[in-house]
Amino acid sequence: MSDYKAVVIGGSAGSFAVVLKMLSQLRADFELPIIICMHRLKHIRSGLVESLNVKSQKEVIEPFDKQRIEQGKVYLAPSNYHMFIEFDGTISLSVEDMNNQSRPSIDYTLSSAAVAYREKCLGIILTGANKDGAKGLKDIADKKGFTIVQDPKTADVPTMPKAALEIMKPDLILTPDQITDYLNKL
Amino acid sequence: MFLTINDIKDIAAKMVEAMKIDYSNFNFSFFRRRLTYCFDKLNVHKVTEFNDMLSDATKSDAIAYYMSVPATEMFRDPAFWRALRKRISTHSASLRVWFPDVVDSKELFSLLIILEELGLRQKVSVVVNSVSQIAIDEIKSLVISNADDEVNRSNFERLEVDAQYDDYIEKNESQNQIKLKAELLSKVEFRKCWFMNESFDKFDIVIFRNNLLNYNKQMHEKVMNRLTAMLDSKGLLAIGIKEVPVIRTTMFGPIEANESIYGRLN
Numbered sequence: 001m002s003d004y005k006a007v008v009i010g011g012s013a014g015s016f017a018v019v020l021k022m023l024s025q026l027r028a029d030f031e032l033p034i035i036i037c038m039h040r041l042k043h044i045r046s047g048l049v050e051s052l053n054v055k056s057q058k059e060v061i062e063p064f065d066k067q068r069i070e071q072g073k074v075y076l077a078p079s080n081y082h083m084f085i086e087f088d089g090t091i092s093l094s095v096e097d098m099n100n101q102s103r104p105s106i107d108y109t110l111s112s113a114a115v116a117y118r119e120k121c122l123g124i125i126l127t128g129a130n131k132d133g134a135k136g137l138k139d140i141a142d143k144k145g146f147t148i149v150q151d152p153k154t155a156d157v158p159t160m161p162k163a164a165l166e167i168m169k170p171d172l173i174l175t176p177d178q179i180t181d182y183l184n185k186l
Numbered sequence: 187m188f189l190t191i192n193d194i195k196d197i198a199a200k201m202v203e204a205m206k207i208d209y210s211n212f213n214f215s216f217f218r219r220r221l222t223y224c225f226d227k228l229n230v231h232k233v234t235e236f237n238d239m240l241s242d243a244t245k246s247d248a249i250a251y252y253m254s255v256p257a258t259e260m261f262r263d264p265a266f267w268r269a270l271r272k273r274i275s276t277h278s279a280s281l282r283v284w285f286p287d288v289v290d291s292k293e294l295f296s297l298l299i300i301l302e303e304l305g306l307r308q309k310v311s312v313v314v315n316s317v318s319q320i321a322i323d324e325i326k327s328l329v330i331s332n333a334d335d336e337v338n339r340s341n342f343e344r345l346e347v348d349a350q351y352d353d354y355i356e357k358n359e360s361q362n363q364i365k366l367k368a369e370l371l372s373k374v375e376f377r378k379c380w381f382m383n384e385s386f387d388k389f390d391i392v393i394f395r396n397n398l399l400n401y402n403k404q405m406h407e408k409v410m411n412r413l414t415a416m417l418d419s420k421g422l423l424a425i426g427i428k429e430v431p432v433i434r435t436t437m438f439g440p441i442e443a444n445e446s447i448y449g450r451l452n
């Protein structure tokens with residue numbers, strides 16, 4: 001397995017289908033924890049994680065506060081909570097102000113992962129309708145982590161990947177299928 | 187402003203001493219974010235300047251205000267409020283409700299409107315603790331943010347009550363302001379102090395949602411012990427739906443697990 005400690009993914013409009021396909025095509029023995037922050041409707045608590053679990057190769061969990069991050073699990077930011085990665089390998093949640101009109105904020109999840117995992121963080125930005133996540137991905141790159149941006153030409157809504165590309169140079173720009181292939185080769 | 191780990195630890199120690207609130211046992215990354223937010227809001231650029239503010243009662247109150255996290259909206263998690271309403275509606279006797287640590291009116295007024303809908307508001311006494319006089323004055327002003335109007339309404343509709351949200355608010359278009367009805371506060375008592383420092387009579391319901399998120403594990407356990415000790419027989423404790431209570435007693439357990447309503451089992 002790779003030297004990475006976790007894969008951290010951010011996405012918004014259009015990203016559900018990308019993440020669903022990715023999780024369904026991931027090899028069953030993929031060991032790294034996958035931490036996903038997707039913009040979602042804040043008044044709908046259930047449904048998203050259940051939908052992902054229908055096809056995912058890995059168990060998808062909406063974590064509780066202070067829950068320990070485990071190998072081989074997928075963590076999805078709960079509705080209306082920010083999700084942070086802590087140094088001690090746990091997840092913390094927060095109801096602080098929205099960031100980029102978003103709670104959960106992708107920037108918050110990615111930036112905290114950048115600090116916690118440094119060069120052992122693999123960050124991915126997918127399709128989305130605002131700039132949330134761009135700064136977080138840059139933070140991962142600044143800490144020498146590995147970064148991938150979905151090719152804007154393949155994005156349902158290219159605003160988010162384009163925002164990332166405007167402020168940083170990722171290691172790779174890939175289509176969704178290529179991202180899955182990359183992860184499966186780790 | 188960038189704060190080093192040593193800066194943050196030093197500030198926390200000074201805040202504990204000056205404000206009698208145990209910030210040293212808040213979740214460290216939360217405390218750092220909140221401190222940065224506080225520096226920004228108070229336009230502070232030096233640690234020494236911040237430390238000096240701690241000895242000024244008015245400025246210290248403002249620090250406590252900005253360190254606290256407001257609730258996100260009224261009737262957050264409508265299913266929780268529906269479940270609580272059902273529990274309260276079975277009580278025939280008078281009730282005592284405690285909000286141990288609030289910095290805004292959203293959770294308080296959500297409960298008061300539920301009680302009004304049940305026709306129980308006059309039978310329920312509510313005690314509200316806050317670490318900040320600014321927060322208490324804001325709550326008493328009855329003004330709520332225009333920015334939250336849409337989500338408040340949307341959540342209210344999910345309560346499935348006969349009343350309309352507009353029954354409880356007064357709009358002042360000229361001032362672009364929304365105010366809640368003043369009579370809602372008639373049975374509410376406010377106390378300015380950190381809830382861990384004061385003694386009370388016991389309560390039937392304690393509402394403490396999404397505050398445990400802010401603490402480290404030691405503080406989380408200490409606070410849970412305090413809150414459960416404050417519950418009367420058959421009392422209920424409401425915490426956030428993504429908070430897991432650390433409990434070392436079999437006398438306390440889930441009542442509505444999906445909505446994070448716990449209770450004394452004796």
